[in-house]
Amino acid sequence: MERLTSPPRLMIVSDLDDTMVEHRNDNENHSLLRFNSLWEEAYRHDSLLVFSTGRAKTMYKKLRKARPLLTPDVIVTSVGTEISYGKSMVPDENWVEIMNNKWNRGIVEEETRKFPELTLQAETEQMPHKLSFHVDKSKVKEVTKELYQRLEKRGLEIKIIFSGGIALDVLPKGGGKGQALAYLLKKLKTEGKLPLNTLVCGDSGNDTELFTIPNVYGVMVSNAREELLEWYAANGKDNSNIIHACERCAGGIIEAIGHFKLGPKLSPRDVSDFLECKADNVNPGHAVVEFFLFYERWRRGEIENCAAYTKSLKASCDPAGVFVHPSGAEKSLRGTIDELGKYHGDKKDKKFRVWTDQVLATETTHGTWIVKLDKWEQTGNERKCCTTTVKFTSKENEGFVWENVQQTWSEESEVKDDSTWII
Numbered sequence: 001m002e003r004l005t006s007p008p009r010l011m012i013v014s015d016l017d018d019t020m021v022e023h024r025n026d027n028e029n030h031s032l033l034r035f036n037s038l039w040e041e042a043y044r045h046d047s048l049l050v051f052s053t054g055r056a057k058t059m060y061k062k063l064r065k066a067r068p069l070l071t072p073d074v075i076v077t078s079v080g081t082e083i084s085y086g087k088s089m090v091p092d093e094n095w096v097e098i099m100n101n102k103w104n105r106g107i108v109e110e111e112t113r114k115f116p117e118l119t120l121q122a123e124t125e126q127m128p129h130k131l132s133f134h135v136d137k138s139k140v141k142e143v144t145k146e147l148y149q150r151l152e153k154r155g156l157e158i159k160i161i162f163s164g165g166i167a168l169d170v171l172p173k174g175g176g177k178g179q180a181l182a183y184l185l186k187k188l189k190t191e192g193k194l195p196l197n198t199l200v201c202g203d204s205g206n207d208t209e210l211f212t213i214p215n216v217y218g219v220m221v222s223n224a225r226e227e228l229l230e231w232y233a234a235n236g237k238d239n240s241n242i243i244h245a246c247e248r249c250a251g252g253i254i255e256a257i258g259h260f261k262l263g264p265k266l267s268p269r270d271v272s273d274f275l276e277c278k279a280d281n282v283n284p285g286h287a288v289v290e291f292f293l294f295y296e297r298w299r300r301g302e303i304e305n306c307a308a309y310t311k312s313l314k315a316s317c318d319p320a321g322v323f324v325h326p327s328g329a330e331k332s333l334r335g336t337i338d339e340l341g342k343y344h345g346d347k348k349d350k351k352f353r354v355w356t357d358q359v360l361a362t363e364t365t366h367g368t369w370i371v372k373l374d375k376w377e378q379t380g381n382e383r384k385c386c387t388t389t390v391k392f393t394s395k396e397n398e399g400f401v402w403e404n405v406q407q408t409w410s411e412e413s414e415v416k417d418d419s420t421w422i423i
């Protein structure tokens with residue numbers, strides 16, 4: 001969050017499973033990729049992305065390996081009982097202290113063991129401040145009431161959350177996704193960085209609390225679960241800051257950005273020909289997002305094999321521009337575009353996707369920009385990632401000129417030596 005020097009324009013706080021990430025109808029991650037390019041092009045530089053998930057960190061990392069998830073600024077894991085910051089996920093120790101208040105894991109274990117209706121979830125889901133079970137829906141009311149009473153008698157203050165029609169979590173009373181968001185907002189306010197707008201996004205029971213935080217917009221994606229919709233019918237219907245989207249998952253998040261007029265809502269992935277639509281390229285981060293999208297479409301053979309495209313790209317590269325390949329080899333930038341020209345359609349039907357993450361542009365001296373990003377490439381199940389630095393110059397009315405590009409294999413890349421990598 002340190003990179004922002006002023007209040008974020010938008011903070012998105014989104015659940016992952018069945019909200020940001022589609023598990024049923026979209027194995028090409030279409031809507032997630034649409035959200036990703038919108039975020040990187042229009043919001044990354046001045047906004048905050050927060051993921052708030054029921055998953056523990058290890059299970060989150062698993063999901064991140066399987067799906068094209070962006071790197072959030074803040075990650076809230078284990079149903080709002082852990083908060084961590086940045087790519088390296090530095091835990092908030094202060095939040096741990098808060099979670100310890102009136103909490104004793106041993107006692108919760110002891111008491112929950114007395115309920116035959118509760119089946120413990122896998123070991124990987126059990127965390128210091130979260131015990132998770134499966135329970136038959138018909139038993140939830142009874143069990144919840146009884147468990148609250150028993151734990152209160154033993155001096156604890158806890159919270160029970162029912163989600164997805166099957167999962168029951170026991171947390172400290174001060175925990176949960178809503179409390180974690182309230183804590184974050186307070187922290188940001190103290191730092192003078194209270195977001196201008198906040199949008200919360202969810203689909204199930206453990207997301208309910210997010211919608212109860214004052215002054216936030218909320219979207220329940222179209223595929224929201226019964227327990228969230230029931231809460232909405234009883235408590236949220238009169239709140240015009242909450243919508244039930246028409247679109248599923250990340251599509252619903254984009255829909256809400258448009259509905260509440262929170263900023264740009266057109267994903268570059270929904271624009272078919274952006275080489276002809278060079279509208280408001282005020283930030284060279286846009287040029288990078290769009291270039292790699294062009295690159296994906298070119299190799300998937302989704303755009304016409306037309307020399308005008310590569311010609312126009314070459315024209316925006318300095319004739320002396322250099323590309324440092326992740327292998328260390330130096331090539332000419334224009335030569336690299338020529339080489340790309342030969343790969344039209346080579347990834348057709350190969351489940352090839354390209355996405356950019358953490359695209360950040362800085363103007364170093366007047367008219368000189370450095371854009372840093374992670375460029376991901378996936379073919380089938382194989383993923384590669386290069387940390388990429390692009391230097392641009394800009395002259396009045398002439399747009400951005402690519403001066404040089406440098407890439408190194410990212411730590412997260414599954415492949416770290418590949419002579420077929422183009423750029």
Ligand code: GLC
Binds near residue numbers: 055121164169206
């Ligand atoms: C996630 C967690 C699970 C929890 C559920 C509902 O699926 O992995 O442990 O019970 O969210 O909060």
Ligand code: MG
Binds near residue numbers: 017204
């Ligand atoms: Mg969910």
